[in-house]
Amino acid sequence: MILIVIVGFIIIALIDLIPLIKQRKTLAIVAFSVFFALALTYGLLNAFDVEVPSIMKAWKSFFEWLGIAYKVE
């Protein structure tokens, strides 16, 4: 599974990153790199079956701290 994830990301880099580097599109390379790092991190965490905390839990805690959330019955 880990090997599949890594090979998949290498393929994505070959498809999209190489043309950006050839065209010297710096801003696009930065955007691509940010999401590449994020996706690779999440992908590897998924492959290693690591539980990632949900961002929705953070929103839930924030709105409950503000006191604006509907109650579950």
Place this chain on the structure above:
Amino acid sequence: MIIDKSHVSGTRFMFTIAFYLQSSALLTSFISGITEQESWIPAIFGILLSLPIIYMFRTFMVKFPDKNFLQVLEMTYGRVLGKIMGLGYIGFFINLTSLNLLDLGEFTKLAILPLTPQLLITLLCILVCVWAVRHGFNVVSRYGSIFTLIEFAIVITSLILLSNQIEFSNLIPVFQLPLIKYVQTTHIVTVIPLSELVVFLMITPCVKNISKQQATKYWFLGALMGFIVLMLTLLRDITVLGNSLHLFSLPGMVSLRLVNLGEALSRIEIIFAVGLTLLLFFKITILLYVSTIAVAQLFGTTQYKNIALIIGVFVVFYAPTLYPNSVAHTNSARTIEPFVHGLFEIVLPLLTFIIAAILKLPKDKKSMLKQEA
């Protein structure tokens, strides 16, 4: 800076709005667990409350026809704060894409492909969505009109086939529940399916050659078509399932399972499954397109085609981290999501609208949409 140079007609834009709203038919399960068979009342209130919000979105299009919402944020709040808010909206759009991809994966696994790993289902869906996004909004919206008509046909056909099982008495009694439940459900309906049309503010630069009146017509006619399908779906489920509506996570599917006109016309819930898959796929494509354009806008690049795939793959791995199962998702949709989504769909656009009006934006009035002659 124009990121996507493709153009669509106003009519196609209208059908895209309609189909986008129709694809929220799955979300009726969020409200049926709260107000049960009275859900049709808050749905009507929610639709009425969403009308001024849609008018606000239409006014953004009229005033800033060549600017997407992130550009409007920069014009209104300045470069730094505008970009920070833009970052928040990117997170919101990606979150929306992930939630809908999660719904599609869970639904497909539950109803059609139970033995297939969910990750594979979502990955294949995203790859097709990315293919459409890379070809521009023209391709993304191309089948909106046909899909809208197909969905209308599915809903009307299901109503005809279930006509012998419809009990209008299931719509009453009304106002038997505490007031807070009607407020909660109205809030959910206003925010989660209806005000999500905020995503179309990223697409308005692609719509060309329309007047102010046409913009009003396309926004409201598109919304009306979506409202009709949402209401018909909800009314069908309530009148057929009655008291048991709140027990099911997919009331539409259960309603269609009840169709039984001889051996040839049974088990037609597969039509619902195929229809819903079409709807969700289209919605995810729109959301992925919006997310990609937003990222390209924030980073100041026009090369959105080369970042669509990596954003899609990120969404595939990010989506399962949001909720462990559909019960948690439904729970959150009833309690927290109305406020989270409301912030990005209503509060911030309204604030931007007011500040833009105070600052008399746009400064260049010639760029605004014109009255018809």
